[in-house]
Structure formats: C-alpha cells, structure tokens
Amino acid sequence: MRKYLRRVIQLVFFLLFPSAYTAAFGGVKYIFTRLGAGEMVSLTSFLAILAVLCVYTMVFGRFFCGFACAFGSFGDALHAIFDRICKSLGKRIPRSVRELPRRLFWVKYVLLAAIALLCFFGVQDRTRGMSPWDVFSMLRAGNPRLSGYAPGVFLLLLLMAGMCVWERFFCLVFCPMGAVFSLLPVLPVLTLGRSSEGCREKCSACARQCPSGLRLPDVADPDTPGDCFQCQKCIGLCPRGSIRCRCDGLRGSEAWFSLLRAAVLLALLLWLGV
C-alpha cells in the first residue's frame, strides 16, 4: 500500500514537474557563474526554485529526492523492472556487489566541486554535450536532436545500467544536487528515527533494505543522515516497529504524512511556476 502510494506520487511529480531538479541545480550553477564573473547574484527563477527546495528539505528532509525528482523516479522505475526480471530468472546480485555504491558516496561531492569550478571559471559551456541530465531532459521533452551529445548519451546509458543494478545508484554516488541537499541541516522533528533500545545487536534489516545502507540514528539524536532520501521503505520493515517519525503525533499515520508533504511540495512548485 505504502509502496503504491509512493509510486503514484512519483508519477504525478514526473508528469507535472519533470525539470524541477535541473532548474534547482541551474540555481547552483548560476551562483558560481556570477561569483566567477564578479557580478551580482540576483534572485532568478532558477535561484528561487533552489532556495525553496533547500528550505523544504531543511524542514521535511530529502522528500523531494525520494518522491518528486524526475531522475530519481526514472531510476526507481528502471530498478523495479530489473528487480522483477532478476526474480523471475531466480538470480540474485551478490551482496559484495550490492553494497559497492555505498562506499562511493563521496564521489558526488567531488563532482559538485568540479562543476562549481567550471562555472566559476566560466568554461562550463565548453562541456556542453557531456551532461547525461541534458540528454535525459531532451529525450523526455521529445527533442531528438542529439548530435553533439554523444558523450552525454554514453554516460546516460552507463548510469542507466547502474540504476538497474543498484537502487538509487545515481542519487547516492553522482547526484550533485543531492550533494547540496545532503549538506543541509535538517530539523530533527519531521524525519524518521529509530528507537534503538528495542534493537537486537546483530539485526540490520533496515540498513540492508535502505538504498543508502543507513542504520538510522536514535530518535534522541538530532542528526538526520544526509543520504536519507526519505523513501520510507524502512518503516514497515522493522520486525519490532522501531522505526518511526520523530514527532510522536505522526506515528502510525506516515502514509497521510507522505501525502501532506507531497501536497505542500506540489503547492510550492505550482506557486513558483516550475
């Protein structure tokens, strides 16, 4: 039930706001371009989207990543299809391979720094044709004029292969927008936590199911891990029901809360005119 709710929300956001993630990252690139050029950073529409999504993330955690990002949803769909094929063939990916991306989470920060530097020195236009996001957006918009985008097509195909094998592969390892989000402080009120007294020492059911391999911090700890996409997969999974919303009033009504968060995000994006 919770799984289908998430898929419906993802589909709605994919259809309504397929370019919210690139627009927000356009805001990041804009800031560094202007800093490099010595010009004023003014509130453009890209920057407004970036600011609103950052504030939203600081309140609700990375719900945008888990439920509303078009590229994330695309990856989820690929992984779901690949997973089904694997199951019907009776094959399983070995655990050592499955946990590989979790050790490469730092790559996205390097990528973010590299893109920021390219923008700062004003040479970002020279890498045109290399961005897999551009290629994805063009294909999504039904724009097949991909000449000059060969490197981007190649990278997108590589990423798609990774997305098939590993859930949230791109988000965890490469997403530069995710790198920005994961560096934001999140209010420790509306995110998930774990009441760890009930946990057996060797149980790691939640961490094994988590796309980022996270074992959530205790509810008393105010930290929210930067790589938690708020995908909510861990909620129904714990045999002891130890994973819950930090806010007591929301316990048990996580599905409604997801709907509420989606509605707030929908209203914000409509207001911004994404």
Place this chain on the structure above:
Amino acid sequence: MRSIWIKAINLILVLGILLGYDTLVQVHAQQDYIARLSAQLAGSEQTMENMRAGVEELAGVLRRKTAAAETSSVMEEAGTKDTGEDEAVEEHAELPGMADGEYEGEAQGFGGPIAVSVSVEDGRIASVTVLSADGEDPAYLDTAGAVCDAIVEAQSADVDTVSGATFSSAGIRDAAAQALEKAGS
C-alpha cells in the same frame, strides 16, 4: 556526532558570504557609477571649453570668408551647394533597411516551437516578445528571456545564448532572426 550543528553553521556561513558578496558588488557598482558621472561632468566641461574655442575659430573663418566673398565671383557659391547635396545622399544610405511594423518568427526551442514577435520602430528593433512557447519549462523560458533584451541592445539577432537555458534562448534568438529577415534588414 552533532553534524546538524556543523551543517547549520556552514549554511549560515555560505548565506553570509553570498549576502556580503552581493553588498560588495552593489557598492562597487555604485562607486563606478559615481566615477563615471563625475568623469562625464568633467568631460562636458572640457567640451564646453572646446566648443567655445571652436566657435571663436569659426567666427574668425567666417569673417575671413565674407571678406573674400565680397571680392570673388558667384561660382564658388554653386560649388558649396553641390557638396551639401552629396552629404545628404550619404546620410540616407546609412539608415537601416528595416521597415517599421510588427514581425513574427518561429523556431525550434527545447520541447517545441517558440513564436516570437519583433517590433521595429524608426528602423530600429524596439522590442522582442515571446508570443508562445508551449514546450518550454517556465523557469527556463524566464531565464532565456534575457536574450530578448540582448537582441534589442545589440540591434541584431546575432547574440549569445543564455547559459543554463541554451535551447530556449537559441529558439527565441532564431525566431527573432527569422522575423528580422521579414523586416528586410
């Protein structure tokens, strides 16, 4: 680990740096503006000085000419008339060949055609407006709109695209180029 506090402090630092940077750039721009104005003022004073000298010189030349004209024939007068007419013809040729009016053009943007209207007044590009762009994302179209002002400023559709909204701005530019072709520039 209380990483939330580290993140919060980082965020405040980043925001502070951005705000400080913006204020600095603004102050610099104002100082530049003031410097330019005072330079202009000094320049115009200089021009006034030059003009006064020029007028005096001209008066001297005129005085000499009238003295010469009194003694010479009427032929010279006809000669000066001819050169005056030549100058008028040249001036006319310098006017751009755009007829006044509203011209529409269309070109491919990111996700479909973009229709643009260019208005020409007194042989100059007065404004560029986007009529329809259904396939573009609003945030991108908004950013790409900067290319309209660039075309008016350059008085030509030969301008750079807006980085971050390359396809949409290229669409607007190409549509404007098509419209200007109709205007016969």
